[in-house]
Amino acid sequence: MKVIVIDDERSMHMIMERMLKKINSITLVGCFYDTWSAYTYLSDHDVDIIFVDISMPKESGLEFAKRLRDEGRETKIIFVTSHKEYALPAFDVYALDYMLKPVNQERLQQTIERAVADMELQKNKVRQAAQEHKLIYNCLGTMELRTPQNELIKWRTSKSAELFAYLIMQKGKRVSRARIIEDMFDHMPLKNAETYLNTTVYQLRKLLSNHGFSQVIYSGNQHYSLDYSQIHVDAFRFEDQCNRMDFSNERQVNQAVEHEKSYRGHLFGEYVYRWAQNEVERLFLVSITFSHKLCEALLNRAEMDKAISILKKLVDSYELEDRTMMLYLEALALKQDEVGLKRQYKTFIEIMREDVGVSVSTKVTDYYYQLIEKLN
Structure with missing residues (x-):
């Protein structure tokens, strides 16, 4: 190296x-x-x-x-x-x-x-991916498609990128043309939407075919589907690993620390699609739950700094659930950092009041004073 x-x-x-x-x-x-x-x-x-x-x-x-x-x-x-x-x-x-x-x-x-x-x-x-001859689709915090050799594929249009994302989220299920038009082209007159969908499907087919994947999109009887078995999808891998991780296993906790980094942001990153909002929020909740469990395991192992670095990422992204704040405060208390504990609690109060418009919950406040009492 x-x-x-x-x-x-x-x-x-x-x-x-x-x-x-x-x-x-x-x-x-x-x-x-x-x-x-x-x-x-x-x-x-x-x-x-x-x-x-x-x-x-x-x-x-x-x-x-x-x-x-x-x-x-x-x-x-x-x-x-x-x-x-x-x-x-x-x-x-x-x-x-x-x-x-x-x-x-x-x-x-x-x-x-x-x-x-x-x-x-x-x-x-x-x-x-190269051995299995699969495309690589990274959609956590971004939306990029790569060849099996890891070369970036440039989208022909923003709509072809959106259609690919839409079909990926169906996980191989067939979806009707009418539903795609309703979800993706509802702002257009029906005739224009049908033409635009046909053009977008053609562009996407041609793009994939140019890279040796002519059989990825299936169409028939007014339906479309995408063979996602030919594609490595980082969001699917992330969720699968979250569900498989055993936090009672020391080796898997170490693996989980690395796995947590693979969540690089919301599904599709800066691209906001109305039809995807529920899935974006669901996957974000999966990542939060995973991070909380990982931090609990790290605190049990007295690895406070690793836990704090993960919790700080959540706070910086305005993930301010009670559990996030309580774990953050607990980590500082375990470090015997009373000054840092008081400063962080004050920061939480300011963020919640000025940026979110609510007060820190009684549950968090009570826990904070319990921690302070234990330190004194």
């Missing part, structure tokens, strides 16, 4: 170079004193892992990581810093790990092994 190091201290370059040389699977291809020179290098070179300090001149490591993520880059990012207060923001940019200086060899080795395992898992998914 190719690795770069970004740190404004020359001594850190030397330390990381010496430590990384002891790991056989790693090739250090560059050390940089600022993120901008590293970004220039990345425009012409592929790397697998980026080790970056957070406190950097001009652009922080967090800002740099966010820039990469906004561009859609999935390079593994590992923060190496002297400041532990940045741990939670680090996971907002899907960092693989967060290591405090001074870094020791054993900790570095564990992080590299985790990166190798994560990359191998992704390769296996693509390899499996």
Whole structure:
């Protein structure tokens, strides 16, 4: 694996170079004193892992990581810093790990092994899709279709993308032309809607056929269906794994931490479809329930920081159920962080009052004071 190091201290370059040389699977291809020179290098070179300090001149490591993520880059990012207060923001940019200086060899080795395992898992998914000759459809937080070789397929029109999403959600069931028109084209006169549907079906068929999938859409007797057995759908895989996970199994809890990251946002991301609203909300509730169970398991294992990073994501997305807030407060109490506990409770009050327009429930308030009492 190719690795770069970004740190404004020359001594850190030397330390990381010496430590990384002891790991056989790693090739250090560059050390940089600022993120901008590293970004220039990345425009012409592929790397697998980026080790970056957070406190950097001009652009922080967090800002740099966010820039990469906004561009859609999935390079593994590992923060190496002297400041532990940045741990939670680090996971907002899907960092693989967060290591405090001074870094020791054993900790570095564990992080590299985790990166190798994560990359191998992704390769296996693509390899499996290629072997099974299946399309890859990612619709959590986005709406992209890829070939079995993981190449992005560009939608011909927004309506062909919507029709594909619509048929995917039927999970192979036949749906009538009349219902599709009612759900997708109800703003048009019937004759125009029928013509538009015919055109959209043709465009979608041609798009799929150009990539070797001419038999995905079935039509007959005024019905359409989509053979989703030829497609890997991330939303279906996510829900299936949520239902299968056993939180009493330590190994599966570790797997669940990684699985939780695969929920990258609401179904279809920024694309809002009236016909999909119930499914969007249902899948979001599945993710919340899964996150709550995972956080409970993590708190039982005294892994408070991991639980907090998950709960913070929920709070940042305005998921403010009582259970979310109570788990967040419990995690801070288990860390013996009374200052943080009081600050977070105050934050909840402000968010609920100013942004949601209601008060924190009596249930949450009572639990907060119970936690405070136990700490004193």
